[in-house]
Amino acid sequence: MSVLVYTESDKGILKKAALEAASYGKAIADAMGTSLIAITFKVSDASKLGNYGVDKVLNIESIDEFNAFIYADAIKQAVEKENSTLIVLSSSADSKYIAPLLAIGLNAGYVPNVVETPSNLNPFTVKRTAFTNKAYCNTEILTAVKIVGVSNNSFGLIENTGAAQIEAFSPILAESSTSVTSVDKANDKVTIADAEVVVSAGRGLKGPENWKMIEELADVLGAATACSKPVSDLGWRPHSEHVGQTGKPVATNLYIAIGISGAIQHLAGINASKVKVVINTDAEAPFFKAADYGIVGDAFEVVPKLIEKLKAFKAENA
Amino acid sequence: MKILVCISHVPDTTSKINFSDSGSKFDSNGVQYVINPNDEFGLTRAMWFKEKQNASIDVISVGGSETETTLRKALAIGADTAIRVNASTPDGLSVAKHLADVAKKGSYDLIITGRESIDYNGGMVPGMLAAILNANFVTNCISLEIEGTIATAVREIDGGKETLSTLLPLVIGAQKGLVEESDLRIPNMRGIMMARKKPLTVVNPESNNSATKSVSFEKPASRGDVKLVKADNIDELINLLHNEAKVI
Ligand SMILES: Cc1cc2nc3c(=O)[nH]c(=O)nc-3n(C[C@H](O)[C@H](O)[C@H](O)COP(=O)(O)OP(=O)(O)OC[C@H]3O[C@@H](n4cnc5c(N)ncnc54)[C@H](O)[C@@H]3O)c2cc1C
Ligand SMILES: Nc1ncnc2c1ncn2[C@@H]1O[C@H](COP(=O)(O)O)[C@@H](O)[C@H]1O
Numbered sequence: 001m002s003v004l005v006y007t008e009s010d011k012g013i014l015k016k017a018a019l020e021a022a023s024y025g026k027a028i029a030d031a032m033g034t035s036l037i038a039i040t041f042k043v044s045d046a047s048k049l050g051n052y053g054v055d056k057v058l059n060i061e062s063i064d065e066f067n068a069f070i071y072a073d074a075i076k077q078a079v080e081k082e083n084s085t086l087i088v089l090s091s092s093a094d095s096k097y098i099a100p101l102l103a104i105g106l107n108a109g110y111v112p113n114v115v116e117t118p119s120n121l122n123p124f125t126v127k128r129t130a131f132t133n134k135a136y137c138n139t140e141i142l143t144a145v146k147i148v149g150v151s152n153n154s155f156g157l158i159e160n161t162g163a164a165q166i167e168a169f170s171p172i173l174a175e176s177s178t179s180v181t182s183v184d185k186a187n188d189k190v191t192i193a194d195a196e197v198v199v200s201a202g203r204g205l206k207g208p209e210n211w212k213m214i215e216e217l218a219d220v221l222g223a224a225t226a227c228s229k230p231v232s233d234l235g236w237r238p239h240s241e242h243v244g245q246t247g248k249p250v251a252t253n254l255y256i257a258i259g260i261s262g263a264i265q266h267l268a269g270i271n272a273s274k275v276k277v278v279i280n281t282d283a284e285a286p287f288f289k290a291a292d293y294g295i296v297g298d299a300f301e302v303v304p305k306l307i308e309k310l311k312a313f314k315a316e317n318a
Numbered sequence: 319m320k321i322l323v324c325i326s327h328v329p330d331t332t333s334k335i336n337f338s339d340s341g342s343k344f345d346s347n348g349v350q351y352v353i354n355p356n357d358e359f360g361l362t363r364a365m366w367f368k369e370k371q372n373a374s375i376d377v378i379s380v381g382g383s384e385t386e387t388t389l390r391k392a393l394a395i396g397a398d399t400a401i402r403v404n405a406s407t408p409d410g411l412s413v414a415k416h417l418a419d420v421a422k423k424g425s426y427d428l429i430i431t432g433r434e435s436i437d438y439n440g441g442m443v444p445g446m447l448a449a450i451l452n453a454n455f456v457t458n459c460i461s462l463e464i465e466g467t468i469a470t471a472v473r474e475i476d477g478g479k480e481t482l483s484t485l486l487p488l489v490i491g492a493q494k495g496l497v498e499e500s501d502l503r504i505p506n507m508r509g510i511m512m513a514r515k516k517p518l519t520v521v522n523p524e525s526n527n528s529a530t531k532s533v534s535f536e537k538p539a540s541r542g543d544v545k546l547v548k549a550d551n552i553d554e555l556i557n558l559l560h561n562e563a564k565v566i
Contacts, residue, residue: 066480068445068455093476097457100445103411109529110410112440125533132436134335136538140531178454178484181470185478193476197565221566239460239495240474245331245436246355246494254565265331268436271538275563277555278544288544293558297549309552313560 003029004084005038005054006075008094012044016157016194017090019052023158024150025088026053027117032086039078039169041071050164052157058082058169066094069176072101077171079106079145087147091251092193099149109141112149115272132245133271151272152193153251190224192243197223197254198273200243201231202266204259204280204299208236213303214258220310226250228260244269259299262287279303319373319464321364322426324417324443325392326354326435327385337535344437344535353388356432360492362501363462364430365396371464374398376424380407380416386518393513394505400516405523410438412528414446419524421451426487427467433458433491441491448489456482460495 005025007018022038029036035055040046042064046057058078063070075098079087087102089095091113103110113129115136123140126148130137141148192198199218205211211225218225225241232242243250245268255273259280260266267290270276278291279302288294295302329335330350338345353361367373377392379385380403389400403416421429429451434441441457448455454469456462460479461472467486472479474495490496505513547555559566 093458093474096441097445100410100414100442101449101455103442103529104414104446104449107529110440110442111530112442130438130535131329131335132439134537135337136536137438138533138536140533141529142531143529178456178482180480181483182481183475183478184480185475189477191477233499240478242494254559254563264334268331275559275565277559288546290541291544292541292563293555294544294546295549295552295555296546302549302552305552306555309556310566313556313566317560 001032001034002082002084003032003034003036003086003088004079004082005036005088006095006098007038007040007049008090008092009040009043012042014040014043014045014048015092017092017152019157020152020155021088021090021150022049022052022054024117024155026158026160028086028088029053031117031121037078037082037084038164039075046166047164050162051159053160053162054164055162057164057166059166060169060171062170063173065180067176067178067180068094068097068101069178070173072098072105073173074171075102076105078169085145087145089147089149091149091152095149099147103147106145106147107143108145108147109143110147110149111139111141113151114148115151115154117155129272132268133249134268151251153196153253153274154272190222192224192226192241192248192250195224195252197221197256198226198250198252199223199256199258200226200228200260201258202228202260203230211237213307217256217303217307217310220307220314228266257287257291258303260287261285262290319367319371319428320424320426321367321373321375322421322424322429323357323361323364323375323377323392323397324429324431325357325361325377325379325388326432326437327351327379327381327388328354328435328437331355331436335537341534341536351384351388353391354432354435356434356493358502359494359496360430360432360490361392361395361397362497362503363492365503366497367464368396376401378403378417378420380405380413382406389518390513391505393516393518394509395503396509398516400518402518402520403523404520408528408532409530410440410442411446411530412526414443414450415525415527416523417443417447418450420521421447428464428486429453429489431489431491433493444489444491451487451489453487453489454484455489456484457491459490459492462490462496
């Protein structure tokens with residue numbers, strides 16, 4: 001028996017979501033009285049995993065590019081080698097791509113979007129979001145081998161003092177008829193999926209030329225930028241920034257909504273965020289009912305002031 | 319080219335979600351149902367394959383007779399035939415198995431699903447279906463072109479996109495970008511009339527597998543009232559975010 005966590009990386013460096021998945025895996029491994037093993041692909045900072053409770057890292061050197069089938073196959077072989085009964089992944093795009101394939105490969109029950117450690121180990125019961133964050137569902141996994149996808153930013157990072165033993169792992173892999181021909185990725189920008197803070201703006205901003213201050217605010221906060229659906233439909237911002245029920249989900253620590261009314265479809269996608277701040281001229285905007293903090297005011301006055309004050313705050317607290 | 323489009327019948331995006339029987343069942347009272355938005359993008363892309371590359375389109379849904387209105391809508395938009403697997407859907411695995419049973423018999427070149435549904439939104443049916451069928455699979459798909467048996471697909475990844483080359487048979491998870499909102503089709507009168515005559519076959523389930531069980535539902539705890547800060551008192555907001563919320 002063991003718990004296995006898939007810890008993903010970007011250019012050889014572990015992602016924060018991976019460390020969170022490891023922290024989560026450690027909590028369950030402790031409850032189960034077993035060890036935590038991580039599987040990584042060509043990671044250069046694997047030893048860091050020890051600080052999050054990982055006992056052993058299986059590092060695969062032989063795979064270059066991401067391929068969901070090959071990754072799922074490699075993870076499956078690690079599960080079999082380590083006799084793992086529980087596999088933990090994050091909720092990144094890649095993890096959500098791999099997990100269903102792995103579930104079929106292992107005959108395992110899979111629950112995505114999990115927000116807490118199991119309320120019960122037998123029957124194994126976890127709480128997940130459903131209905132695009134409008135509700136939670138307590139779900140039992142009925143199979144012997146189980147897969148859990150942890151919702152980003154739901155558990156947090158928990159440090160441990162430990163050392164992980166690093167082992168090279170070389171699974172036997174089949175060819176895949178799917179291959180990546182090109183990748184187009186902005187390297188300098190924080191992504192919505194990885195961000196701890198998201199600054200989002202809506203139609204209240206009047207036009208794409210006014211996004212400079214949104215980007216500047218995001219910059220000061222080390223945040224990702226996002227937008228409401230009409231804003232991306234109008235072509236003011238790229239589709240990849242559209243958040244909400246039909247766009248990207250947001251589960252950050254802080255979500256700042258500027259000139260967004262707070263329609264039910266928008267809120268459904270961002271509700272999983274912990275703290276919500278809204279800036280809107282209309283005190284009756286529905287967003288105020290869903291927010292923790294609010295300013296009734298004009299974005300064009302409030303945002304520049306906020307940027308200035310935050311810069312001063314950051315300088316003081318640096 | 320034979321295409322199967324998997325359609326999930328889901329509560330309209332404006333629906334307020336409620337549960338009955340002390341949180342054990344979804345309360346469908348007063349809820350309007352629609353084609354899952356991601357499936358609608360997929361269906362529209364399928365229509366382009368039909369119009370430009372002579373594809374045929376079957377649509378399928380797993381569920382009770384109530385899903386037939388949604389299937390008829392897909393027929394009115396332009397699908398050729400519809401299939402309903404008359405089964406309950408305890409989890410994503412059970413749905414994937416039912417879909418796979420039908421897909422195997424139909425030898426489809428392309429199976430289009432949505433990236434995720436907006437009800438149970440696990441995003442797990444597409445990948446499970448592909449894995450059961452041993453087909454290639456691209457999810458978060460924002461572009462797809464097919465030439466012979468070779469497919470070129472673009473997948474949205476965290477922070478960018480990735481172009482993939484793959485082979486049919488292929489399963490994709492569709493999302494906005496595969497077609498745009500303005501490309502979506504509203505069924506017209508003629509389409510609705512024709513849909514009535516198109517075949518809608520009901521098949522019985524062949525398997526009965528599930529791996530997880532929804533025990534109970536709950537709604538997020540209602541939050542306290544918003545704390546309002548005056549527009550000329552930004553320092554107070556920063557103070558609250560730093561000392562109270564501890565997020566900056
Ligand atoms: C099927 C379907 C799916 C949908 N999915 C999504 C989704 O995933 N995500 C999403 O976001 N929406 C979605 N929508 C759209 C949603 O219903 C709303 O129309 C949309 O969220 C509104 O965007 P908005 O708040 O930017 O614009 P508006 O509703 O126009 O609101 C603009 C706000 O800006 C405020 N404002 C104006 N001037 C200023 C100023 N100077 N300073 C500050 N505030 C100002 C106004 O008071 C207003 O509240 C969906 C709709 C449908 C039908
Ligand atoms: N009951 C169903 N019948 C047909 N297709 C479904 C059903 N449930 C899910 N799907 C398909 O699988 C996709 C992802 O659903 P899910 O895994 O529930 O997020 C949907 O967009 C549909 O294309």
